[in-house]
Amino acid sequence: MRYELLVFDWDGTLMDSAARIVASMQxxxxxxxxPPPAAPAARNVIGLGLTHAIAELAPTQDAAMRARIIERYRAHYLELDDTPTPLFPGAEEVVSGLRAAGYLLAVATGKSRIGLDRxxxxxxxGAHFHATRSADETFSKPHPQMLQELLDELGVHASRALMIGDTEYDLLTAQNAGVDALAVCYGVHAPERLLALEPLACLSAIDALPGWLAAADPHTSNDETP
Structure with missing residues (x-):
């Protein structure tokens, strides 16, 4: 296989959680x-760690108020808001199928550890992933630490890993870690914003991933000489 390790973003890539994140933030x-942030502004910070996201949304507030915003956001997202957060269609089948096919799977997310575990x-x-990293354990995206730690933990060289995500933060994290990046165009950031960072491709649905991986694998090429 061209890639040994597939690293997924969570929100906007595997789970359709943007509406709940925005509602909880507001x-x-x-x-x-x-004043609550406008929905586009709240969507724009999805993928960042909470500390970084709140700094973007509340630049004039002091550290104490930002900490209170984070506390109340977590309360709303985890307990008080009931906006559904389903997996994107096909996500469960794709993840389980890739695990069965022999890929190492990981998650690198802007969620907190408690939010990711939940x-x-x-x-x-959860049982399909070999390793995970959340934003309260490492530097926030687009810093490469999340990916670097996952590569180290799983013993994979950067050239054999692929980052899959729906935001420019995911793609920049991959670039900063020397890892190939694949965008999905159904999530938070607009396709043109993602394509400006030159990912390998921009998939319109998560269930297109297995086919893309098969086409990218030189050992499955139809042009290979018998």
């Missing part, structure tokens, strides 16, 4: 008497 600001458990996908 509710957290409103609860604290602050999502892995509720989605039923």
């Amino acid at each position: 509710a957290a600001f409103a609860e604290l008497g602050l 999502a892995l458990a509720q989605s039923g996908l």
Whole structure:
């Protein structure tokens, strides 16, 4: 196989959670008497670690207020908001099939560890991943630390790994780590924004991934001489 390790972003790549993230972010600001961010602004920071995201959305607030926003956001997202967060169609089958095919699988996400563990458990996908990293364990994307730690833990060279994500933060993280990047165009950031960073491709659905991987593998090429 061309790639040994596939590293997935979570929100906007495997799980359709943008609406709940935006609603929870706006509710957290409103609860604290602050003007809620507009939906496009809240969507734009999806993929960043919470500390980084709140700094982007509340640049004039001090550290104490930013910490309160994070606390209330987590309360709304994990407990108070009931906006559904389903997996994207085909995600479960793709992940389980790639694991069965022999790929190493990992997650690199802007979620917190508690949020990621909960999502892995509720989605039923947790058992398929060999390693995971969340934003409260490493530097936030687009810093390469998440990917570097996953490569080290799983013993994979950067040239044998592929990052799959829906935001420019995912693609920049891959670039910074020397890892190939594949975009998905159904998530948070617009296709033109992703394509400007020159990923290998931009998939219109997650269930297109196995076919893309097969086509990218030189050992499965129809042009190979028998």
